[in-house]
Amino acid sequence: MATKPVILTADDDPQVLRAVERDLRAHYGREYRILRAASGPEAMGALRELAERGTPVALIVSDHRMPEMDGVEFLGQTVTLFPDTKRVLLTAYADTDAAIRAINVAGVDRYLLKPWDPPEERLYPVLDDLLAEWQASYRPAFEGVRVLGSRWSPRAYELREFLARNHVPYLWLDIEARERDAEVSRLASTLGDPPHLPLVVLPDGTRLDSPTPAELSGHVGLQTRADRDFYDLVIVGGGPAGLASAVYGASEGLRTLIVEREAPGGQAGLSSRIENYLGFSSGISGSRLAQEAVTQAKRFGVEIVTGAATALRVEGPYRVLELADGSSVSSHAVIIATGVQWRQLDVPGLERLQGAGVYYGAGTTEALAVKDETVYIVGGANSAGQAAMNFARFAREVVMLVRGPSLTASMSQYLIEQIEQTPGIRVELNSGVVGVHGEERLEAIDVFCSSSGETQTLPATSLFIFIGAQPGTEWLSGVLERDGRGFILSGPELMKGGKRPPGWPLDRDPGLLETSVPGVFVVGDVRLGSVKRVASGVGEGSVAISFVHQYLANV
Template sequence: MPKPVLLTVDDDPQVLRAVERDLRERYRQDYRVMRAASGAEGLETLQELAARGVPVALILSDHRMPEMDGVEFLKASLPLFPEAKRALLTAYADTSAAIRAINQVGVDRYLLKPWDPPEDGLYPALDELLAEWRLTYRPAFEGVRILGSRWSPRAYELREFLARNHVPYQWLDIESEADDPDLKRLRAVVDAGAELPLVELPGGAQLPAPTPADLSEHVGLQTRAEQEFYDLLIVGGGPAGLAAAVYGASEGLRTLLVEREAPGGQAGLSSRIENYLGFSTGISGSRLAQEAVIQARRFGVEIVTQAVTALRADGPYRVLELADGSSVSGHAVILATGVQWRALDVPGLAPLQGAGVYYGAGTTEALACKDEDVYIVGGANSAGQAAMNFARHARQVMLLVRGASLATSMSQYLIEQIEQTPNIRVELNSSVVGVHGTERLDAIDVHCSISGQTQTLEATSLFIFIGAEPGTDWLSGTLERDGRGFILSGPDLMHGGKRPKGWPLDRDPGLLETSLPGVFAVGDVRRGSVKRVASGVGEGSVAISFVHQYLARV
């Protein structure tokens, strides 16, 4: 496969040469740098690259160009390479136009001229864009292959598992008519009796219908702790858990993080988080999770992919029981298990989960929905972010909102972006009351609370974002929880000024501490938490100071 292309476009020959020079200096090992002297020439170049199947990673365009300015050019390039990252090179006087381009056209970043030295003004921004592009780029493949049906719940589960763990894989749809030699070869294995979905590992080994747990060790994920005892055990690898891991390990605590599925939690499924401090053009949840995992491992955090089934006290120690029958002990525990999407209570919907009905952002499904109509249920930020992501691929995105306004539950910046996206349609006062389909979703019934009418719409993809609930049943009888299952901590444990029943210490529970001393709850799983990525990160980092205080007393 040819190297991915970095294309720079500018009508000023001197600036064009300077940009090309700096790009080659930094990126020539991994990318091919090309240039064009106008928007029209740039489009011709992109058309040629698309016809030859050459990937384009980044398009960097000057703003002020005759005939076609930079914003118009970047917008025109979208159909040719929708996954390429786009940056606008502009003067300080044009920053308002650049910001409009980010909001209206989907430009990923704007850079100011002059950018010297490039180590400060150019490379950091481009490094970040290219790292994010590589997360979704699928080069000529030498990794895991999955053969299955798009409508298979097990195949969807495997794809989502690998994507969220940043394991590169190639998806082969058994119903595809593509003339692909790998598709034909693996079809023959299925015809000979292998069960779908069929997974082929690097090196050629094949796994018929594996579970994510079966696949974990084969793709390099650690499933067992290396030690029996740690200073700090963290359950859950969302933003709160990862923050706790980074701060704990950086302050000298031997730290183990146990995550059931994949680091990032619900935030890791977000296509774009645009209001997280420090990222002016936003950051994908996947990229944020990946960077946090790298940071945690750099400080020595051990990360294990396992489900935790029980928590218990053993004298001064705290013990986690794991799904494989093993256990691990530590001085202190931080629970950062987050929340799970609440199920939509519609008859017949559960059997279609993974076969047209999905909870969460469906990171692996966006490309599969190209030129289709997509329905999204929900009116909060997660639903809005998903709508913006799917709008890049789908023919139309229908946002079904039970309330009378988006303003009560969605950030204003997202509302404005949705209003400016022509293929997103918002239906207020609307809810899904029925689904149709046997092996896959065929149609949905949508009820309008204003008119009282229900209409049946053809649908193949329904994504649900209707709030969340904690999955804390495994803590029943161990920790105090509220009626919805959220963990009580700190002042919430004090009933009429009295300490929780069975509390053994001569002090009140600390802030974020649960009804079991030395066990702390952070992030969305804790009652009263603010459901934001930044607040989860804050709680995870602050909890480490309480862990130190606890360890100093025991």
């Protein structure tokens, strides 16, 4: 339910305070939450807490003669926290001159004389008018997760991407907008000195200072530990291949667990638009595809845990997966579907600016932030083209820096045609980034053109990099057979010279998607020889389940 706006009353006289609260509650209690405070400092503390939680305050009613802090001073200080709130000063007849001055100086809207009996004549009509005026301009505050920080903070970017990819609604509050955004100003006023940013404020008011995604996971409803110790099937990775395996496995009766390090969807989940996936004539965003797949998997009873796999070992007929939090889960069969990670661009100083103007992948949370700016994209494959089309909706100009002489070798023709027809996209061939400038954030880039031999230094605030990918399979070293780049071998790739892999214990050859450990299968981009397409990953993930059944039938 939506949070009720608050009416706060402050008075140091307990009898008067109870009377004000009683009358306010009787007339406004159904639509407003009535709070009271016995002093100005106590009321300020309550207001700071309300500001931290994002709770709206419609009206403050304060007595004038209070010790420590009189009503005029108190109401004046509340303007910083709640600039749009209506303010009423309760005063004695002898203080009316001070009350009138307060209207001009302290932002007080009205003053009322004590006593106010009967309230139907001397209190409610005045407050009704003020509350009606407040309601006319009131917009209910966002009640989900709020993230306050700087656009150029790597941790803030990491948290926003984590929340977005896990489909957790959140509100981004840029600290640099404090002068023009009332909510940012209110929340910023509650920060300590020095402030610990980014600050995450949960719906219940809990504050987390610069948390890691792992620390945030449990607070936003993501499952971080498995419910059971044993499953029929454990899938490592929640991209299209892993989700497809989960849907088919669970729908066919297997108790199935997905362990996903970051967020379901994998790299495909970061795609702004997938145009050539069968069944979606107008295309579908990677985020939407991932969300639908997660919903489908959960409908069949798939359990999804957010966590990183750190090791895999064999204990007789069981496969044991160890996780970063120290826990472990066992299963009869395992499917590795961890996909690939973006390859790093080897440019001095680039790593320092990652998340502060330099981004790997689509940077979905940055699309609105680049409005009216020039965005540079490094890469010439489909992922780069899809990102260019997305950013062209917001940015003044999108410049694609492509190392090769054309796009045809690495990009689908439909996407090339879209780029050519979009006036806001400029493609620079035979070009690449060789240097970056900036201390706390990206300020400029050096672009080398191989055809002219010239290097230009260009002002830049946003650089998105798509230069291929590599598997992150170091945690499987010594367990599964991999090639020199880390891709996992399976099926025929394991049969060197027609011989089974060393240590293979069964009197049969490894299955088509089976790794060098029986009962451990690999699907999707992490598999050596896979076709790097969403559809092929989904196909492999679904087909793998038939091999899992064959394996389980003979365990």
